[in-house]
Amino acid sequence: MKEEITAFIQEINEYEDFEDDTDLFENGILDSLTLVLLINNIEERLGVFIPEEVVTLENFATVSKIAGMVSSLKGE
Template sequence: MEETVLEILEEICGTDEVRNDLDLDLFENGLLDSLGFIELLLSIQNKLKISIQPTEVTREQVSTPKKIIEYLNSKKGE
């Protein structure tokens, strides 16, 4: 799953920097905005079959690649 998430992020953010630094803040560094966030959620749903509503997560919960992966792992366990 981690590899798929990183591939999705690379595609949406347009850089492999997300793979090199899992603690990179995607919003603060201008790599992800609200539209990109929705695109991320849709890609996760399509590729990983994990549905996340935009209202069920805060920006802080998914601000870095590492946090996104951790959130999805916890979600998968539900």
């Protein structure tokens, strides 16, 4: 799951380097506009609906956190 999330973010911003636990917002890798793109990608390509309640900084701060959240939404 982490690889997929990393790939989606790299598609949105191909010039940034980041690790699984890099804070994506603190380091200017994601912002309000690109977050919407990422969510669309996750929903369309991983077939998971992301409800409003889980769109929080805690869940989206790092690749690991996003991957963990998506996995649990998928019931994995």
